[in-house]
Amino acid sequence: MDSSSSSSSFCVPPELDDSSTGSTFQFFNQVYAELEDTGTSSDTRGYIDRDREEGHAILMRDYFVEDSKFDEPFFRHRFRMSKRLFLKIVGDIEANFSYFQEGYDTRGKKSCTALQKCTSAIKQLSTGEADTYDEYLCMAARTGRESMEYFCDTVVNLYQKEFLRRPTSHDVALITQAHEERHHIPGMFGSLDCTYIEWKMCPRHLKGQYTRGDHKVPTIMIECVASYDLWIWHSFFGPAGKNNDVNVLQQSPLFQNERNGSAPDSSFSLNGHDYKRGYYLTDGIYPMWVAFVKAYPHPVEQDERKFKRLQEAARKDVERAFGVLKGKWKILDRPLRLWTKEKIKKVVTACTILHNMIIKDNGRAISPVHIMDPPVPRVYNPEANREIMDENVHHRLRYDLTTHVSALDLSFLDDPAMQSPSVASLI
Incomplete structure (x- = not known):
């Protein structure tokens, strides 16, 4: 084998100098000193005296x-x-x-x-x-x-009970009254929709679970119910497949109260029909249940078009709420750099609570005072699921709402001055 091949195949150690023939202790001291001179040793971190x-x-x-x-x-x-x-x-x-x-x-x-x-x-x-x-x-x-x-931990512990509370009878009465005066839709609790937050530091083993087809990066979904004053009454946080329609509805405070027999009175009458509870305005991805009032997918009659246009205008409440929430707290609008879902959930909850606190402080809250309902015994209602998921009642409610809206003068929808304020003016 020639010298060139041998030099490329073997690493010949350097020859030791005469210092290695003496004391072993002196030899290692000299090697350690040379390493310090070359800067290969690990230096201690410098201290910064912050005033x-x-x-x-x-x-x-x-x-x-x-x-x-x-x-x-x-x-x-x-x-x-x-x-x-x-x-x-x-x-x-x-x-x-x-x-x-x-x-x-x-x-x-x-x-x-x-x-x-x-x-x-x-x-x-x-x-x-x-x-x-x-x-x-x-x-x-x-x-x-x-x-x-x-800070996020303390905000959640101190203010969650008031500013992410379950709607009481007092809250429900004021909310439905305000929505009927503003949107001319009786029995409306609020609007339900979702938004996505990019998770930049998502661990590798979770990227497949948190990546959707329409989002090329890992995202976490927030689904909220908001009223006209942009108050977020309850929100749900997690992966897209976990917080679907059924899970969100079954976790919602109003649904849990109805199953336990402690729901606030939200009944109303419309066109001679009595309805036991209010509803949310949603888009087309939700099921046809009584709790959800969806717009007509393909309106044909003039009354259906009028109702769809009014519902789309009313559903801007939750869109504006998301815009104000992300506009104030840019940490939700930028890729999150937190490592765990628990920390992200606390940040999202704290931002939601601060959002509601600012609304109350500015005097825009529909129900600023928390008046608790008297305690009632919890009695499980097995018929709550069947009543809420009744599609026949859903179609009848939507037809009654369409008839009710068709009899109203809603020319203000064509006037830009009567439209809801922009998101930029509310931040």
Whole structure:
């Protein structure tokens, strides 16, 4: 074998110098020193001394002192809510959770304040960016991510009972009355639809489960019920095949209350027929049940066309709700960089709760006060499924609604000034 082939096939170790003939300890010390000089050893991470007190002082001067640098419109634009609501949330969180309370590290320095942590969390939810506030808030990226996760946990624990509550009798009465006045459709609870969020950091073993044919990337579905004031009454989060029509309806608070015999009174009469419960306006993918009122797929008569046009106008409520939700909280509009479904669910739930809190704070909520129903014994109703899934009642209800709408003067549908406000004006 020639020298060229032998040199390509074998790796000849370098010859040791004279230092290897001496003490073994001295030899290894020399090799270790050479490795340090070449930079191949693992260096320790450098410490950055962040002036947290100065970051808190700058934040106070900019937004929270009496004569602040930025006024209320700037604050609403950057924090997506009023200063009054933001300070209330910070106070409630700081009073109930130790992570947001003042503390000291092992060097005796103060930790980031609750104001800094909540500001970082709100900024991440509203922009979808995680590592861009170190220079301003003097907070490391890891602390910022932890602050957002703890913030979502605390918001869900503190406010879920009120702002993602099951509709009570008081809520149902106000909702149906407001929808009849606005949309001229009696007995309407709200509109039901779904939206998709891209999951960028989806694990490899879950990509097939979370990828649909019309979406080339992994997505997670959110299905919500929204009323005219854009209040999201309940939402469901998960893969597309899990939250289908049947599962969503059976998990909905109204359906569970009806099966347990504790549903609020939502009966109404129309064209001489009595209906036991209200309904949701949906599109064509849902089944023909009493709980869903679908538009005519191929309207022929003038009355059917009129009803379909009115229903399409009313179903813009949930579309506007999705637009405002994603417009305020850009983390839902951009590919999510979270690793687990549990963390994503908490982020989605926290954004939904904050969305409803802002609606109440702005005075746009139809039912801003939570009035609880008196407790009633739960009695399972086995006939609830059969009554809700009755297609004959569905067709009769849609026909009665069509007849009712045809007798109304709905010329306002042709007037652009009478249309619902744009999404940009509501963000």
